[in-house]
Amino acid sequence: MSFFNLKGILSPVTALKQFGKKPHTVGFPEVSIEASDRYRGLHFNDLDACIGCGNCSTICMNNAIDMIQLDGIEGEKGDSGLRPRVDNGRCCWCALCVEVCPTGSLNLTKEYNFVSTDASDFLWTPGLSNKDKKDKISFVSDKETSLTEYTRVPMRELDGMERIKSFAEAVLGYNEEEARREASRCISCSLCTESCPDHMHIPEYINAIASGNDADALRIIYDNNPLPEMCGKVCTRRCEDVCAISVRGEAVAIRWLKRYATETAKNADIIKEIVNPEIREANGLNVSVIGAGPSGLTVAYYLALRGYNVTIYEAKAKAGGMTYYGIPKYRLPEESLEKQVGYIQSIGVKINFNTRVGKDISFNEIYEKSDAVFMGVGYEKPWTLGITGEDLEGSLQAVTYLDAINSGKEINIGDKVAVIGGGNVAIDAARVARRKGADVTIVYRRRIEDMPADWEEIEGAEDEGVHIMQQGIPLEIVGKNGKVTGLKIAHAEMIPDPNGGRPRPKQIEGSEEILEMTAVIGAIGQEGDYSFLPEEIMKQLKIERGRFVVNEGGQTNLSKIFAGGDSVNKTADAISAIADGFRAVKAIDKFLNK
């Protein structure tokens, strides 16, 4: 081919016609181009919405994100107080941090220009250093695209109407596949650990479950909780309240996962085989524990592991305290508790049943022969409602009622029962009464959403046909021939609290009515019964508002006496009692090994 073909020379020249056309380029900085609506530019973090879970920092393989403390942001329950700081020199704008942010607070913006001659300027805190860029947010992760799994694996339960036919356990528990799936939702942020009174190693055992290593999970769980199966069934689970995933979705079912892991060990021997604890050589020191409730059992278990000779004195025939006598069997079956207590006994803890201190054995005797005494005596004396008619037959307290049912006794409550109160005990009493065939109404002063009871319990009660009357104030128990025939109540309206507290109920004039009832069960709280203590000890012991005053290790002002559980702790739940016990173990160990 000749070099001089005419077309080959003229064709390229047609490019000249591009002269005078509008150019593709724009003049910067006179004209700046707005990035697209999905642009992955510089980070922006909503500091108020962020809970400092650190998931962004975990996923970032460039180590571009550090979690740092900022002035004015304090850690609290459900917020670590830390916020991400981005090293823009390391960031590759892959936006995985955005995809895994459970709260959706971290986003990328349309901003792409950041010029500085100082290298340290590229290290800044999104949301603080670029406060005004909130309206520039472009790359976001909503609930649909986020990689966080917001939906919980549903728990299988017996049908509500099926449940009330017996005391069979209502919750069926996760199977292996469900547990693995649920465990894999956890992002291991540890906010739950902070919130748990006992600081259980939650991310660690959930991780073990997710990796299919149930035995490891059980060992981790037993590290600081000797009654995990009980917690796995009935814990008040403050951990789930602060779960990072709960900000935009359903919290990881931490309680059910613990239940799953503990239920893999079918009996006490298997627990012992799996946990295989190191029991230290006997050190010759004697510790007595009064009350075989959660705190007492915790003290006994961990002190026994440390080589102490531990004896528990329990007034009743079974160990577990309120978890045995207060919690209905459809929530916590007897065999489950027996298995756990059996394991505690198997490592050398002695429990003297049916031995009420102050009656069957004197406190002084115990005090004299022990190097330390732990009192986990609980709150077993119920408050009364303080209204007329409480002396009538058919008026009783929930704790008394539950105690009787759990001890195998029968109490005739008739077929129409009112339960007064909004806590877990009220719900328990209502659901038990329902199982005994009664038509049950819970009367509560405030609204359902104000109830301190667990929402799952409230839902469970409703499923079982328990009627909940909100904003009802009990005025009088009405009776005839010494027997309860009704409950006089008044309706209430909610008055907002000017100080921002929860609204208060105010009786509506003329709204009184009498509900026909065969029994009225009060469930408004309990208090401690310290009559077992000798007078001279009572005089010396510091007690405030019905609770022993103790230091951080559970030690009372009498150095040999330690206390924990409901008689110390206002939170009044099992896990707090276990936490008290665990703290006391360390304190007692330190006290006796000075």
Added chain:
Amino acid sequence: MREKSTTLYIGPQHPGITGNMMVKLQVEGDTVVKAETHVGYLHRGFEKLMERRNWLQSFTIVCRICVPEPDPNEENYARAVEEIEGREVPERAKYIRVMTLELARIASYLLWYGGQAGSAGLYTMPQWSVGDRNYILDLFEDLTGGRIYHMYIWPGGVRRDLPKGFKDKALKTMDYLEKRIDEYDKLLFENSIFQKRAKGVGIIDKNKAIEWGVVGAPLRGCGIKSDVRIDDPYEVYDKLDFEVPAMEGGDVWTRALIRRFEIRQSINIVRQTLEKMPGGEFYNKIPNPMKWKIPAGDAYVKTESARGEFAYYVVSDGTNKPRRVHVKGPAYVHGVTLLENLLVGENISDVSFIMNSLGTCPPEIER
């Protein structure tokens, strides 16, 4: 006394070299008698890095194996993971993936236009084609949030659905590009200089091409119709109507013509995907990436990239990290074996011209 031969070095930093690599030339006069490639200037250890990153974290670095066309890497990685795990991909996601891959192919060819013409000293062409490539990058920005590294195709589907108004914008861009191809023809293919430079230069022998494992446009330029999209269709290529060109010749000119033809086919495919794309989900969500484990197994997947067959071999040992990710890019063959053989006997000034026609990309050689 005159020396018989001289040693010359091109690269690792040289405008005529695609990426960072060096070619050591033994020349006699203007003629190359021996060419030796030296790589190792761009090693970032991707394959090793992935062994300590979890399955999702690895996804963000595969695109960096190829700057001009990152998407086949994402596609391969995603498809390999899906194959081992048995994860279903929604139909809509498959169409979006094909569209993304074809947009990437067009963008890559436009960049090649610039390189091929630029290495022949025709400097208007790069200005045009790189400028037009920016319109594709605009589409990528709208679609993925990134212009170069899209990180868009990931296991389970794609990361986001098409944004509002994307279809119209994409179709308009396709119309515009189609018109521009005609103008490129006038500037490049009808240009005597280009014809003179390209015809009969860098001829690949058909049998050698098969022997060495040459793929993509260089292989099709030898008259062998080979394309993964046809031979082993993935995603929804079997539902689309397109042709794969093959021409006898084996020189730079034939390879250039093939690429020119393929751009039109790709424009056509993009239009088809936009029209045929069904509604529904775009993503089959993976579990929590921190605890995402892939059952033990392995997968070998391949994708037709702009430079030819691009394959990944991924092995899982059942943990949350890949045991091994092996990247087999076309550049390994094209940039080492083929280039060293092809340069012998050619003029020095054709070295980078031939190199560009093979589409070598050093990051693929040293992953």
